[in-house]
Amino acid sequence: MKKWTLGLLALALCVGPASASSIGVFLSSYAPSGTDTGEGFGADFEFGSKVEFELRLAFYGDLYTDPDPEVYRIEAVPLDMGINYNFGHGTRVTPYIGGGFTYMTMDFDGDTSRNEGQPRGDGLKPEFGGYGQLGLDFQINPNWKASAEILYRYVQAEIQSDDVGLPRDQRLDMSGPALNIGLAVQW
Numbered sequence: 001m002k003k004w005t006l007g008l009l010a011l012a013l014c015v016g017p018a019s020a021s022s023i024g025v026f027l028s029s030y031a032p033s034g035t036d037t038g039e040g041f042g043a044d045f046e047f048g049s050k051v052e053f054e055l056r057l058a059f060y061g062d063l064y065t066d067p068d069p070e071v072y073r074i075e076a077v078p079l080d081m082g083i084n085y086n087f088g089h090g091t092r093v094t095p096y097i098g099g100g101f102t103y104m105t106m107d108f109d110g111d112t113s114r115n116e117g118q119p120r121g122d123g124l125k126p127e128f129g130g131y132g133q134l135g136l137d138f139q140i141n142p143n144w145k146a147s148a149e150i151l152y153r154y155v156q157a158e159i160q161s162d163d164v165g166l167p168r169d170q171r172l173d174m175s176g177p178a179l180n181i182g183l184a185v186q187w
Helices: 002-019
Strands: 022-030 038-048 051-065 072-086 093-113 124-141 144-154 156-159 170-173 176-186
Touching: 022 051, 022 144, 038 176, 051 093, 072 124, 072 144, 093 144, 124 156
Parallel strands: none
Antiparallel strands: 022 038, 022 176, 038 051, 051 072, 072 093, 093 124, 124 144, 144 176, 156 170
Protein backbone atom coordinates (compact mmCIF):
# COMPACT_ATOMS: atom_id res chain seq x y z
CA MET A 1 0.00 0.00 0.00
CA LYS A 2 2.70 2.47 0.98
CA LYS A 3 4.62 1.78 -2.28
CA TRP A 4 1.48 2.49 -4.33
CA THR A 5 0.79 5.68 -2.40
CA LEU A 6 4.35 6.94 -2.80
CA GLY A 7 4.32 6.00 -6.48
CA LEU A 8 1.06 7.86 -7.15
CA LEU A 9 2.28 10.89 -5.22
CA ALA A 10 5.57 10.95 -7.15
CA LEU A 11 3.71 10.65 -10.47
CA ALA A 12 1.32 13.48 -9.56
CA LEU A 13 4.12 15.74 -8.37
CA CYS A 14 6.28 15.11 -11.45
CA VAL A 15 3.66 15.13 -14.21
CA GLY A 16 1.30 17.80 -12.84
CA PRO A 17 3.57 20.88 -12.72
CA ALA A 18 4.95 20.25 -16.21
CA SER A 19 1.78 21.49 -17.90
CA ALA A 20 -0.54 22.69 -15.15
CA SER A 21 -2.32 26.03 -15.38
CA SER A 22 -2.79 25.97 -11.59
CA ILE A 23 -1.33 24.06 -8.67
CA GLY A 24 -3.09 24.08 -5.33
CA VAL A 25 -3.40 22.58 -1.89
CA PHE A 26 -6.57 21.94 0.05
CA LEU A 27 -7.98 20.83 3.38
CA SER A 28 -10.77 18.29 3.28
CA SER A 29 -13.44 16.71 5.44
CA TYR A 30 -14.52 13.32 4.07
CA ALA A 31 -17.57 11.36 5.27
CA PRO A 32 -17.72 7.88 3.69
CA SER A 33 -20.85 5.87 4.47
CA GLY A 34 -18.87 3.00 6.00
CA THR A 35 -16.62 5.06 8.31
CA ASP A 36 -16.58 8.02 10.65
CA THR A 37 -15.88 11.43 9.15
CA GLY A 38 -12.17 12.10 8.72
CA GLU A 39 -10.10 15.15 7.98
CA GLY A 40 -7.38 15.19 5.38
CA PHE A 41 -5.35 17.28 2.96
CA GLY A 42 -4.21 17.12 -0.61
CA ALA A 43 -2.87 18.73 -3.75
CA ASP A 44 -4.48 19.31 -7.13
CA PHE A 45 -3.31 20.25 -10.60
CA GLU A 46 -5.58 21.78 -13.22
CA PHE A 47 -4.84 22.07 -16.94
CA GLY A 48 -6.95 24.31 -19.20
CA SER A 49 -9.24 27.33 -18.89
CA LYS A 50 -13.01 26.98 -19.55
CA VAL A 51 -12.74 23.18 -19.64
CA GLU A 52 -10.11 21.96 -17.17
CA PHE A 53 -8.52 18.58 -16.77
CA GLU A 54 -7.94 17.88 -13.10
CA LEU A 55 -5.62 15.59 -11.17
CA ARG A 56 -6.14 15.50 -7.40
CA LEU A 57 -4.42 13.45 -4.70
CA ALA A 58 -5.68 13.43 -1.10
CA PHE A 59 -4.78 11.69 2.15
CA TYR A 60 -7.25 10.76 4.91
CA GLY A 61 -6.10 9.07 8.11
CA ASP A 62 -8.05 7.85 11.11
CA LEU A 63 -11.21 6.77 9.31
CA TYR A 64 -12.78 4.41 11.85
CA THR A 65 -14.95 1.74 10.30
CA ASP A 66 -17.43 -0.53 12.05
CA PRO A 67 -17.91 -3.79 10.16
CA ASP A 68 -19.41 -6.51 12.31
CA PRO A 69 -17.85 -7.46 14.71
CA GLU A 70 -14.65 -5.32 14.80
CA VAL A 71 -13.71 -1.63 14.52
CA TYR A 72 -10.75 -0.78 12.25
CA ARG A 73 -8.80 2.39 11.59
CA ILE A 74 -8.28 2.96 7.86
CA GLU A 75 -6.03 5.30 5.87
CA ALA A 76 -7.38 6.22 2.42
CA VAL A 77 -5.54 7.89 -0.46
CA PRO A 78 -7.84 8.72 -3.38
CA LEU A 79 -6.42 9.85 -6.73
CA ASP A 80 -9.15 11.69 -8.68
CA MET A 81 -8.79 12.31 -12.44
CA GLY A 82 -11.49 14.23 -14.25
CA ILE A 83 -12.83 17.22 -16.14
CA ASN A 84 -14.33 20.47 -14.83
CA TYR A 85 -16.47 22.93 -16.74
CA ASN A 86 -16.15 26.56 -15.57
CA PHE A 87 -19.18 28.85 -15.90
CA GLY A 88 -18.19 32.50 -16.34
CA HIS A 89 -14.46 31.83 -16.73
CA GLY A 90 -12.40 34.95 -16.07
CA THR A 91 -14.81 36.50 -13.56
CA ARG A 92 -14.06 37.14 -9.89
CA VAL A 93 -16.28 34.26 -8.72
CA THR A 94 -16.42 31.26 -11.05
CA PRO A 95 -18.79 28.34 -10.40
CA TYR A 96 -17.81 24.97 -11.83
CA ILE A 97 -19.08 21.42 -12.14
CA GLY A 98 -17.05 18.32 -12.84
CA GLY A 99 -16.51 14.63 -12.46
CA GLY A 100 -14.31 11.73 -13.33
CA PHE A 101 -12.65 8.57 -12.06
CA THR A 102 -11.26 7.75 -8.61
CA TYR A 103 -8.51 5.25 -7.84
CA MET A 104 -8.39 4.74 -4.07
CA THR A 105 -5.70 2.92 -2.14
CA MET A 106 -6.49 1.99 1.45
CA ASP A 107 -4.59 0.46 4.29
CA PHE A 108 -5.08 -0.42 7.92
CA ASP A 109 -3.50 2.28 10.05
CA GLY A 110 -1.35 1.19 12.99
CA ASP A 111 -2.92 -1.47 15.20
CA THR A 112 -5.99 -1.59 12.88
CA SER A 113 -8.42 -1.41 15.75
CA ARG A 114 -9.36 0.65 18.77
CA ASN A 115 -8.94 -2.46 20.91
CA GLU A 116 -5.48 -3.72 21.90
CA GLY A 117 -4.52 -7.20 20.76
CA GLN A 118 -6.64 -7.31 17.60
CA PRO A 119 -5.13 -8.93 14.49
CA ARG A 120 -3.13 -6.81 12.06
CA GLY A 121 -4.30 -6.61 8.47
CA ASP A 122 -2.01 -6.70 5.47
CA GLY A 123 -4.00 -4.10 3.62
CA LEU A 124 -7.02 -3.51 1.46
CA LYS A 125 -7.14 -3.98 -2.27
CA PRO A 126 -7.02 -0.69 -4.27
CA GLU A 127 -10.42 0.11 -5.79
CA PHE A 128 -11.73 2.13 -8.75
CA GLY A 129 -14.79 4.37 -8.56
CA GLY A 130 -16.04 7.74 -9.67
CA TYR A 131 -16.71 11.23 -8.39
CA GLY A 132 -18.75 14.33 -9.13
CA GLN A 133 -18.22 17.86 -7.80
CA LEU A 134 -19.68 21.35 -7.57
CA GLY A 135 -17.57 24.31 -6.54
CA LEU A 136 -16.66 27.97 -6.63
CA ASP A 137 -13.32 29.58 -7.44
CA PHE A 138 -12.66 33.01 -5.90
CA GLN A 139 -10.07 35.10 -7.77
CA ILE A 140 -7.85 36.83 -5.16
CA ASN A 141 -5.51 38.47 -7.68
CA PRO A 142 -4.21 37.48 -11.15
CA ASN A 143 -1.96 34.77 -9.69
CA TRP A 144 -3.92 33.37 -6.75
CA LYS A 145 -7.35 31.86 -6.28
CA ALA A 146 -9.24 30.22 -3.41
CA SER A 147 -11.81 27.49 -3.87
CA ALA A 148 -14.63 25.79 -2.00
CA GLU A 149 -16.26 22.64 -3.30
CA ILE A 150 -18.37 19.65 -2.42
CA LEU A 151 -17.22 16.41 -4.00
CA TYR A 152 -19.00 13.04 -3.86
CA ARG A 153 -17.00 9.86 -4.39
CA TYR A 154 -18.50 6.46 -5.17
CA VAL A 155 -16.08 3.68 -4.14
CA GLN A 156 -16.83 0.21 -2.75
CA ALA A 157 -14.11 -1.74 -0.91
CA GLU A 158 -13.71 -5.07 0.82
CA ILE A 159 -11.87 -6.12 3.97
CA GLN A 160 -10.48 -9.58 3.27
CA SER A 161 -11.31 -12.07 6.03
CA ASP A 162 -7.85 -13.68 5.92
CA ASP A 163 -6.21 -10.24 6.46
CA VAL A 164 -7.94 -9.71 9.80
CA GLY A 165 -8.82 -13.21 11.01
CA LEU A 166 -12.60 -12.97 10.53
CA PRO A 167 -14.82 -15.82 9.32
CA ARG A 168 -16.04 -13.85 6.25
CA ASP A 169 -15.12 -10.85 4.06
CA GLN A 170 -16.58 -7.46 5.07
CA ARG A 171 -17.92 -4.95 2.54
CA LEU A 172 -16.81 -1.37 3.19
CA ASP A 173 -18.68 1.53 1.58
CA MET A 174 -16.20 4.37 0.97
CA SER A 175 -18.83 6.39 -0.93
CA GLY A 176 -19.61 9.79 0.52
CA PRO A 177 -19.19 13.55 0.34
CA ALA A 178 -16.00 15.53 0.86
CA LEU A 179 -15.92 19.25 1.56
CA ASN A 180 -12.71 20.83 0.23
CA ILE A 181 -11.34 24.32 0.85
CA GLY A 182 -8.17 25.28 -0.99
CA LEU A 183 -5.71 27.82 -2.29
CA ALA A 184 -3.98 27.68 -5.69
CA VAL A 185 -1.40 29.59 -7.68
CA GLN A 186 -2.16 29.97 -11.39
CA TRP A 187 -0.53 31.30 -14.53
